Amino acid sequence: MVFYFTSDVVNPPVTLFMGLDKFENEDLIKWGWPEDVWFHVDKISSAHVYLRLQKGQTIDDIPSAVIDDACQLVKANSIQGNKMNNIDIVYTMWDNLKKTAGMDVGHVAFHRDKDVRKIRVEKRINEIVNRLNKTKTERHPDFRAEREQRDAEEREDKKHQMQLQREREKEEIRRKKEENELRSYTSLMKSENMTSNYDAGNDSDEFM
Numbered sequence: 001m002v003f004y005f006t007s008d009v010v011n012p013p014v015t016l017f018m019g020l021d022k023f024e025n026e027d028l029i030k031w032g033w034p035e036d037v038w039f040h041v042d043k044i045s046s047a048h049v050y051l052r053l054q055k056g057q058t059i060d061d062i063p064s065a066v067i068d069d070a071c072q073l074v075k076a077n078s079i080q081g082n083k084m085n086n087i088d089i090v091y092t093m094w095d096n097l098k099k100t101a102g103m104d105v106g107h108v109a110f111h112r113d114k115d116v117r118k119i120r121v122e123k124r125i126n127e128i129v130n131r132l133n134k135t136k137t138e139r140h141p142d143f144r145a146e147r148e149q150r151d152a153e154e155r156e157d158k159k160h161q162m163q164l165q166r167e168r169e170k171e172e173i174r175r176k177k178e179e180n181e182l183r184s185y186t187s188l189m190k191s192e193n194m195t196s197n198y199d200a201g202n203d204s205d206e207f208m
Helices: 021-032 064-076 127-133 143-207
Strands: 002-007 012-020 036-041 050-054 087-095 117-121 136-137
Touching: 002 127, 002 143, 012 021, 012 036, 012 064, 012 087, 021 064, 036 064, 064 087, 064 117
Parallel strands: none
Antiparallel strands: 002 012, 002 136, 012 050, 036 050, 036 087, 087 117
């Protein structure tokens, strides 16, 4: 089971989601999307909260109000962290999550520590948590099927873009060929005109 929350601090609103337990978290770690941003309380057990970016967006494009919502949601869903003040929340892109065979279920590390962001959360803000909880819904998604569908669509899009690129290249070759032919024809016509004028001059001299 996965819980979904609507963050309406931006327009259009965005969706935050998290697994029910460590097993759903494990599936999200395995079948997450490259567009997913992962949030977690630093060094303390907590829920794994995700934000799915639009294609073309980067982690730097996330509005601060949305980050605040995600951080409050992570904190509120940490048994220990919910009771603490001044805790750190870490977040990074899904493809920076590192999973090895020896790790416990739901545990992760990072491929690149430099790509992990950290933000200090002073305290729980009930107004934010209550607002998000009012939008809470439950679903039972097939993470693998959704990821495979996403990848298939991306392959089709890349295939289409490559086809368009090949067509643009063919058009450019055709255009350059036409320009070269036109220049050659123009040069030939100028040469013929010069010869014709010269010949006409000779005829005039002979006539005189």
